[in-house]
Amino acid sequence: MLTEATGQPLDRVDGRLKVMGGARYTAEWDLPGLAYGALATSAIARGWVRAIDVNAAQQAPGVLAVLTYLNAPRLQPMPDKVGGSLFRGEGGITETLQPLQDAAIEYAGQPLAVVVADTHEHARYAATLVRITYDEAKPEFDPATASRRTLPESFTGSKEEPLQVTVGDPRAALASAPVKLERVYESAITHHNPIEQLATIARWEKRNGADYLTVYDTTRGVDTLQEVFAASLNLPKENVHIICPFIGGAFGSKGWLYAPALLTAMAARVVGRPVKIELRRQDMFSTAGQRGATRQTLSLGATRDGKLTALQHDTQAQTSMVSGYTEPCARVSRMLYAVPNLGFAHHLSHLNLPSPCPMRGPGETVGGWALECAIDELATELNLDPVELRLRNYADKNPETGKPFSSKHLRECYARGQELIGWSARNPKPRSMREGNSLIGYGMATTMYPAARREASARATLFADGRALVQSATHELGNGAYTIFRQISADALALPVDRVHFELGD
Template identity: 45%
Template sequence: MARYLGKETPRVDGVAKVTGKAKYTAEFQVPHVAYGFLVLSTVAKGRITAIDTRAAEQAAGVIRVFTHLNAGRLGKAPAPGEPPQWSWPLQSDRVFFNGQPIALVVAETYEQARHASRLVKVSYQAERHVTDLEAVLDRAVTDPKNGAKPPRGNPSAAMKAAAVKVEAEYRIPIEHHNPIEPHAAIAFWEGGQLTIFDKTQNVYGVRQHLAEGLGIPADNIRVVSPFVGGAFGASLKPNYYPSLTALAARELRRPVKVVYTRAQMFTGHGYRPCTVQKVALGADRRGKLSAMIHEAFHNTSSFESFSDNTTGFIRQVYACPNLHAPLKVAATDLATPTWMRAPGAVSGMFALESAMDELAYALKIDPLELRLINYAEVDPESGKPFSSKALRECYRLGAEKFGWKHRNPEPRSMRDGHLLVGWGMASSVWGAFQQPASARVTYRADGTASVASATSDIGPGTYTVMTMIAAEFLGLELNQVKFELGDTRHPQAPAQGGSWTTSSVGSAVRGAALAIAARLLDLAQRDADSPMRDVQAADVEMLDGRLRLKSDPSRSVDIAGLMRRTATNEITAVHDSKPSPEREKFASLAHGAQFVEVMVDPDLGTVKVTRVIEITACGKILNPLASHSQEIGGVVWGIGMALEDATEIDHRYGRIMNASLQHYHVPVNADIHAIETIFVEEDDTIVNPLGVKGMGELGMVGIPAAIANAVYHATGRRIRDLPITPDKLL
C-alpha cells in the first residue's frame, strides 16, 4: 500500500516560497558585489565602427565598461579567415541581431550602472538584414537531425489517388517565454575557483559552458540554482550572461551581479520560432487516411542552426501508410530560437489537428469519429507496440464528460443568447522520455535522510515528488526527508525539460533508497539468529523504522537498534539510473484529448474560452495535486497561444516592438474560466520503474488546435494564423 505515491501532497517548499525564504538567483547576498547593466545593439546586422564609453566611465560609481575592445577572451578564437561567430558576448565588432549585448557597464549600484549604460555612444555600419521568415522561405534548408526522415510509403501517389483531400497552410508567430523571475547571475572567484548563482534548468550544462568559455577545468566551477521562478525552456541552453558575469568578476576581482530587465529578456534567451506549415491530408470516403504530407518551415539565427523538431511527433499520431513530414529551417537576422513549452509538438499538432478538423467537415464525419477511424493501435512509424496507450479511453471519457454527443456539427448553429457557441476537440502527444540520472541518499541512525541530485525545480514540484519517492522507499515521514537540488556539488542529472525529470531523477532516487534497504539487510544478516536470514533484498521493505519482509511483516528488525549494534551512524548510497534495454522493444508516448467550448461575440469578434475538459494518459500519477496544477497551467498557456501570444517585429529595423508585459499579451485571470483536468492512469512497467510518463508539456499540446476548431464551429471562419484576434473574425 503506497503511503505517499499517488496521494495529494502539498508542496514541501510551499511555505518557503510564500514567506520569501526561498532564494532566487538575484536574491543571494554576496558581500562587496558590483552591479552590471547590459547595453544592447540598436541595429540588426552590421558592425560597430566606434564605441565611445568616456562619459559612461566618468559617471558616478562606474568601475568599468566592458566592450569587445577590452573584454578579454571568451571561448575559442575563430580560426584565421573564419568569420566571427556570435556564440560568446563581446568578442568582435560584428552585430548579428537587434538587441545583441555590445557592452556591460559595471558600477557600485544598479542605478548607477543603468544610468551610465545610457551614456555609451555607438556608431554602426549597418548591413541589409532579414527578420521575416516569409522573405527567406526559399532559402530554407532541411534540418539534418530532425527533418530529413525518408517518406513512409508513397505519399504523393497516394495523395493524387485520394477520394477526399484537404490542403492548407498554418502560421504561428514568434512567441516568448515570459517567466516571472528575470534571468540573473552572481559570480565570484576565490583564487582559481568560480562560484556562480544562475537561473538555469541545467547546472551541469552551465558548468561545462563556463569551462569552455573561461578556459578553466570544470571542477573549478560551482553552479548553484536552488529555485527557478519559471523558465519553460528559456534556461535549457546556457544563455550569454553567465559567462559575461564571470568574466567581469574575474577581471575586477570582486563579485558581479547581472540581472536582465524585462525588455532584455526578449533577446536574451531564445523564443518559439516563427513557423509556416503546409499540410495535405488524403482519405477515402469512409474517413480512412491514405496520405499525410506535412511540411514545416521555421526560422533560426544566422550564426546557429536550431530546430524544435516541429514534425517529429506527428509521425506517430495516426495510422496512415503514406506520410512525408520534412522540416526546413531558414536563417534570419534574429537571436537563436530555443525550446519553449511543448516545443515542436504544440506547433506541429496545431496544424495537424486543425487539418483533421477540416477533413472531418469535408467528409461530414464527426471530428472525434474521424480520429477513432484512424486510431493507431501500434506505432505507425516503427511498427512497435506501445508500452501503454489509453488514448481511446481519454476520447470516450472526455466526450462523455463534455456532452459531445449534443453537438450540432453545423457552424454558427449553437448560441447562448447573442453569443455564438463553438465546440472543438483535438488530441495531444508527447514522449515518455527517460534520461540517465544520478542521486545520492544518506540514511541516518536517527531515522532522517538527506537526498540530493543536481536537477532543477522550475515550478512543477520536483522538491515535493522527490521527497515523496524517497520517503516511500525509505519508510519515513515526509518531514524526515530533506531533498536538495540545483548544485553541481550534487550527483549529475539531466536538464529539467522534455518532461523527463520524474522518470529520470525519480528512478535514481528510488534506486538509491532501495540500495539503502539492501545495505541494511546485509547488516541484519550478520546476526546468526536474524529473522532476515535467507532473504533477498527484493523481498524486504523499510517502514516506520523497521526493515521487514514484504510477504510477512512480522519478520522484521528495528533499524535504529541494528545500526547501533553495528556502530553504523549513517549509510550513503549513490544510484545511477538509465533507461532499461526493454524499452527498445516498444514505442512509449503520453497521450491526451481536449474538448473546448468557446463563445464568440459576432459584433466584436472577441473569443472567450468558457469550458475546457482535458483528459490525460501519462502513466502513473505520483502527486495528483501537483499534476492537476501542471495540466491546468498547460491549458492556460494553450489559451494564450491560441488567442494572445505574439512577438511583433518591425522588420524595417529587425526590432521587437512589444518587449514588455504591457504589450506582450498573456492570459490573465479574467481570460480563464472552467478548466477540468482528468487522468486516465496507465499501468506501464516498461517506461521506468515508477511507471511515470511526462505531462508538463503534454497539457498544452492540443489546446490551440481545439480552440481554433471550436472557433470555426462557432463562426464558420477557419483561422489558420495564430493568434486568433478579433480583427481576424470581423
C-alpha cells in the same frame, strides 16, 4: 507502519518558504562586495561596430569597468555537444555566438557592452551613456528569401528524432487519393517572459593557486551550465559550482542561451569582485530566447469513408544567424494517426533575428495545432464527426517506426471527453447553437507530449539517527519537485517521508 509515500497527499515542503518570502531566487542572493552589471545592446540587426565610445560611461558615478569586444576576456568556442545534445550545427539547441568576442552584429538586441558599477542604478544609467557607431548591412528577415536555408538532419542531434522522414510514398498517395486537402498554417514568434527575469551572480576565487567560479543562475540545466562555463572559460569542470535552488517560472526558457551568464562571469573576473546581472524586462524579448515563427503545410489524402492514405507535414522554421535551432513541428504528426504513407520535412531559414530556443511544448504546441486544424477541416470535407474521423485512424503502433505503444488509452479519453461535455448534443453546423445571446461552439483536438527518459543521478547520505539527506542537480520551477523527490527518496530508502530531506539545484 511505513507506507508508500509517492503519490500520497503531502503539503509542499517548500510551500511555507514561498508564501513567507523565504525562498531565495537568483537575483535575491546578496554576496559581500557585490557589484552590478548592465548591458548595452545593438540597435541594428546586421552589421559591425565601427566605433564604441565608453568615455562618458566610464566617468559616470560608481562605474568600475566597461567591457566591449576590445577588452573583454577571450572565450573558447561553444562546445559541439553537452550532455548528449547537439549545441553547434543545424538542429543544435543553442546560440553558438560567444559574447563580446568581435565587432560583428547578427541581431538587434545583441549585447555589445557590459557596464559594471557599485549599484544597480549606477550600472543601468551608465549603460545608457555608451555610444555605438555602426557599419550597417541589409538584414534578412524573410524566411522565403533567406540566403542561408538548410535541412537539419535531426533535433538536437538525437538519432531518435530525425527531422526529414519518408515512410511509404506520401506524394504518390496524395496524388491518387479520392479526397485531398492541403492547408497552410502560420504561427508567430512567441516569447517566454516568466515573472522572474534572467539573472546571474558570478564570483571568482583562488584556491591553492587555481581559479574557482561560483555561479548563481536562473537555470533549468545545472549540469549543462557547469559544462558550458568550464568549456567557455577553459576551466576544469570541478572548478565550477552552479547554484539554483528556485526558479520563478520558465515556460521552456532558462536553460539554453548562455550569453548573459557568461558576460556576468567575464565582468566579475575583470573587476575582481562578485557581479550580478539581472536582465531588464525589455531584454527578455531579445536575449532570453523565444519560439520562432513557423509556416506549416499539411497535405492529407483520404478515402471517402475517412481512412487516411497519406500525410505530408512540411515546416518552414526560422532561426538566427548564429544558431541552428529548429522547431520540431512534426512531433505529433509522426505518431498520432495510422497512416501508411507518412512524410515530414523541416526547412530552416537563418535570419537576422534573436536566437530561438525550446519553449513549452517545443514542436508539439504549434505542430499539433496545425495538424489538428487540418484533421478538423478534413472532417468537414467528409461530413464526418471529428471524433469518429480520429477513431477511424486510431494508431495502435507508431506509424513511423512500426513499434507498438507500451500503453495507450486515447480511445477511453475520447469517450470520457464526449460524455463530460455532452458531445452528442453538438450540432456541427456553424453558428447553429446558442445560449441566450451567446453562440456556443463545441470542438475537440488531440495532442501528446513525449515521455523521454535519460540517465540521472542522486547522492544519499544516511545518518545514525535515521535521517537521510538526498541531493540531485535537478531544478524546481514551481512544479513541486522538492516534494515529489522527497517522496521518491523516502520510498527508495524505505524511510518515513518526514525523515528525508531533499536538496536540488546545486
